[in-house]
Amino acid sequence: MDKMSKWEAADAAVAKALEHPRVAAAIEAMSALDAAIVAGDKDGFLAAFDEESVTNNPMNAISRIADSARFFAGGKLAYSYFHRTIDYAAPRGDDEVILMGGEVFEPIGGAPNAGHTVRRRFTDLWQLKPDGWKVAVRQSTVFDASPA
Template sequence: MQTPFYFLWWLLVSPAERPSAPAQQAIEAEITRLEQLEAQAVLKGDTTTLFRLWAKEFVVNNPDNRVVTAQQVRAFMRTGKIDYASFQRIIEKITVVDNVAIAMGRETTTPQQKTANAGKTVTRRYTNVWVRQAGAWHLTARQATNVVVQ
């Protein structure tokens, strides 16, 4: 009996949670733009842009298996613990539900200086959670896991 109930719920509620196809495409294009802007700001160490893109509540489950805040990330950047010679983000999927967009994919970085794995190529999986508040999308939560270090 659970299957018919779920199907009925999906027909009645689920479409209201999902934007129309054109709206979905527009949101995905905007999130893609913001994802790349954020990646470039990380590469450049541009904390001004990052703090404009990040929510006040921004939190990261980082590749060192630590949960950190925006202020901690900024401190890591200032002290050279986050410093990349290259940073490439490949988005594999963006899912939008109401005012939340979730981007998932992989990143390839080349850390340098005092950053862990300096001089190596690091591939990781990531998930970024964007929330639309007061008419703007803000990166609110992020998770990144190193999967290959060469």
Template sequence: MLIVGALFASAPTLAQLAPGVRMPPEIGAAYGRLGKAMMARDAAGVRTVWAEDFVVNSPNNEVLRRDDVIAVMEQDFLDYRDFQKHITFVGEKPEVTIVMGYDTMIPLKGPGAGKQVTRPFTDVWTKRSVGWQLIARQATIAEAK
């Protein structure tokens, strides 16, 4: 299960926007809800942000569906220290928003445990009847120091 450092620990209070980048308030709020739900291992809260058809291409090149990731989260496998989200691009369209950047963190379990990891990501958000939901994520561990 190499997806340990794979997915989310989106603590929005630790997000940094690159100069000139603007985060849409609704998506910023959704990242906030997601971060709190992930840290609390609150599967119901995660499901409000991740669309039912959510998929992620994880760092170990596995495509996982929403329930696969939630199962890992509930097993207490996604645990980080010094997590920071660096957002370098936000592209808005009426129905889709793309957010790109990189996360830095120290995984406490699994591959890279105890080492700082840099993980570039691309998140794809779509507007649905319940609001903005994350439908796809690509995350790759670029380096561990």
């Protein structure tokens, strides 16, 4: 695949959830994040997070925003393509959206598993902040990394 990011709804229930304005807005923010990763756009990547964000990073450790910035700048988050399948999408409370599903991507350069096709499951909790939708909590688990 050429440098690209995309996502798809796993089923009709997820497609229906996109009719909810908050879900649609979170998906739009997620799409911008994914495109920034593939483009190598550090500022676009960091714009998806705020100071309170916590993620389980691709090295299976906990990261705060400063850690994620360092990993991105060091080439640890470099992908030739990124594809998500959304299995679950729903609003939560007044200002949150949960997205769950699978991801398939190929790390490049000095990123872990470079040259492999990586598959992982994810759960993202997006939260509406004054400056837009931000990843509040992210957990992802690699379950396969096969040679590309």
